Amino acid sequence: MSEYVFKLPDLGEGTVESEIAEWMVKVGDVVEEEDPICSMLTDKAAVELSAPVTGKVLSLAGDLGDMISVGSPLITFETDGAAKAAPAAAPAEPEPAAAPTAVASNGGGQPQVAPAPAPVQGNGKVMTSPSIRRRAREEGVDLSQVEGSGPRGRILMADFEAFVAGGQSASATAPASPARAARNGVTEVKIVGLRRKIAERMDQANRDVPHFAYVEEIDVSRLEDLRAHLNASRGEGQPNLTPLAFLAMALTRVVVDFPQCNAHYDAERGVLIQHHGVHLGIATQTNDGLKVPVVRNAEARSLDDMAAEIRRVSQAARDNTAKRDELSGSTITITSLGKLGGIVSTPIINLPEVGIIGVNKVVERPVVIDGRVEVRKMMNLSSSFDHRFVDGYDAALLIQALKGYLEQPATIFI
Numbered sequence: 001m002s003e004y005v006f007k008l009p010d011l012g013e014g015t016v017e018s019e020i021a022e023w024m025v026k027v028g029d030v031v032e033e034e035d036p037i038c039s040m041l042t043d044k045a046a047v048e049l050s051a052p053v054t055g056k057v058l059s060l061a062g063d064l065g066d067m068i069s070v071g072s073p074l075i076t077f078e079t080d081g082a083a084k085a086a087p088a089a090a091p092a093e094p095e096p097a098a099a100p101t102a103v104a105s106n107g108g109g110q111p112q113v114a115p116a117p118a119p120v121q122g123n124g125k126v127m128t129s130p131s132i133r134r135r136a137r138e139e140g141v142d143l144s145q146v147e148g149s150g151p152r153g154r155i156l157m158a159d160f161e162a163f164v165a166g167g168q169s170a171s172a173t174a175p176a177s178p179a180r181a182a183r184n185g186v187t188e189v190k191i192v193g194l195r196r197k198i199a200e201r202m203d204q205a206n207r208d209v210p211h212f213a214y215v216e217e218i219d220v221s222r223l224e225d226l227r228a229h230l231n232a233s234r235g236e237g238q239p240n241l242t243p244l245a246f247l248a249m250a251l252t253r254v255v256v257d258f259p260q261c262n263a264h265y266d267a268e269r270g271v272l273i274q275h276h277g278v279h280l281g282i283a284t285q286t287n288d289g290l291k292v293p294v295v296r297n298a299e300a301r302s303l304d305d306m307a308a309e310i311r312r313v314s315q316a317a318r319d320n321t322a323k324r325d326e327l328s329g330s331t332i333t334i335t336s337l338g339k340l341g342g343i344v345s346t347p348i349i350n351l352p353e354v355g356i357i358g359v360n361k362v363v364e365r366p367v368v369i370d371g372r373v374e375v376r377k378m379m380n381l382s383s384s385f386d387h388r389f390v391d392g393y394d395a396a397l398l399i400q401a402l403k404g405y406l407e408q409p410a411t412i413f414i
Helices: 130-139 157-165 193-208 221-232 243-257 303-319 392-407 409-413
Strands: 002-007 017-023 036-041 046-050 055-060 067-069 073-079 211-219 263-266 271-274 280-286 289-291 332-336 355-369 372-386
Touching: 017 193, 036 073, 036 193, 130 157, 157 303, 193 289, 211 392, 221 243, 221 372, 221 392, 221 409, 243 280, 243 303, 243 332, 243 355, 243 392, 243 409, 280 303, 355 392, 372 392, 392 409
Parallel strands: 280 332, 332 355
Antiparallel strands: 002 073, 017 036, 017 067, 036 046, 055 073, 211 372, 263 271, 280 289, 355 372
């Protein structure tokens, strides 16, 4: 018998340390080579590492949330002989994005196939991602009962969603708690992984950036009429156009005249980097927390192309299949709470950007037009800008220009 110490490899992009997001093994487990052993979180993504050898787990380097330096011991194995050199670690094979018809919603969708037990690894764990394991714990799902359609029987998000949509969650059949029963005790939740990264970035943005907020109401009645007309003429199977695609198109037109808003601030060099291309961040809520996937060169896209790319990168962020470069490099961000958009929001800037546009919900309201009261479809835009580089006057001009395009949507395409 001999001991093999597996050290944290370089996970790319200059990473010097990484956070333990999930242990998939424990001391005493016997694992096979290539079995998943842990998930490590970098600034860009969660990276699943596999066992470099077959052996018994003797020790683990730390607990969830601990930071491990590249080159430091991560896990020690007891092996049957001299272990071979560990291969350079790389992100696990990306899961293919789920087709829209594969995830049932509102009780509909495709007929469910009776699940067969998922393949179990030598350590007793089924193969899946950390976000799906967390969802399973929250919803009381036994992952060994979920059929995986990925490589080597890996459970994909589409597999999990289909299983839950079929009403096979343990929590779905659990007896309800007594009505109005007293609840005692507390639950402590350790802030780790992406949630901790989000907290750190929000704290930095709120601490370092003097936010200037500006809210404007937009009459989107014509925009909604145009959108309804275009959606009515779309072919079967074509997704409907959303207001977000029109807003993105309009924003690419507007920022040409406000280059200081489509920019990054390099604090170390004291330089404002004004980008010629518009790399549009789309703030997306996922099971792991808020992510900002990027639509590259949004200024060069047609309406259909813009809408399709927004859907693609947003879904990739939710499915945890987005590549690292798809989650960084945005130059200005749009954030929307969809139907929960409320009346006004106060979005926090996504560093190192200097501007963010928040979309609130569309509501019908009585509006006075030329002395007459009309019912119009109204929507507020809630924006925040870095007041060090964007004057309040310029921020207001940008939003007013955006308002002009959205209220006369034909001008977006002229």
